[in-house]
Amino acid sequence: MTYRAAVRVLPVLAAVVAFWLALTPASAQRGGGKGPPKASRPVEPAPRWPDGRVNLGSSPGHKGYWELRPGFAPRVANAPFQPWAKEVYDYRQKSQILARPPYIDCKAAPGPEFLLAPGFEIVDAPEIKSVFIMNIGGPHSWRVIYTDGREHPKDLRPTYLGHSIGRWEGDTLVVDTIGFNEKIWPMGSYPTTEQLHLTERFSRPTLGSLVYELTIDDAGAYTAPWGGKTQITESTPSRWVDNGEMFEYICEDDR
DSSP, X not given: OOHHHHHHHHHHHHHHHHHHHHHSOHHHHTTTTOSOOOOOOOOOBOOBOTTSOBOSSOBTTBOEEEEOOTTOSOOOSOOOBOHHHHHHHHHHHHOTTTTOOGGGGTXXXXXXXXXXXXXXXXXXEGGGTEEEEEESSTTOOEEEEEOSSOOOOTTOOOBSSOEEEEEEETTEEEEEEEOBOTTOOSSTTOOOOTXXXXXXXXXXXXXXXXXXXXXXXXXXXBSSOEEEEEEXXXXXXXXXXXXXXXXXXXXXXXX
């Protein structure tokens, strides 16, 4: 292999390894979880706004962000594929260099793929009735979730992150997103179409815990809605970094 070829191939291999780590359970990477258990961090109450609503992000005295480690991605047992979607999924699984996730090439990705290592920050802005989610990895992008009661526009232009509106159900932020293009990989190697309707649920039981659930409803690729659930706690490798600040991450397109 020539030096020039190695320079082009090595970043691709590094990206594939990073992708595998992001989708592999932490227990598997530690040899099946046979190592000593990690010490739990102190449990503190979730921060709340003056009106009592939970705050998913930073608060006075508790500025920080959510640091992600391998194993955070939701697990799915059997997605209800349509035949063509199963073929695409299998191809992507077998050839992650020729068919690699768009975010490795600095393209934005919604849903769980937005929430990959090294982490993300949630900015809850009740004064403008919006919630922002900013990630560190990938293209270093952001999402805006409108919580002012608006509906989705009727003439949406398909985009990578779609159009998100949110509502509060108790302490859970329910995010409804449509208007995706077909270039996205919202979760691992699973294909989607422009019919994708993504529902996400964020809740914060304690200061250092975050529960994430999603439902994928895409009649163009699947025979029924399906989804998954994952969480950060005081004892997981992923964690809330109290008094931490997001750092600069530069995504370079090698194509």
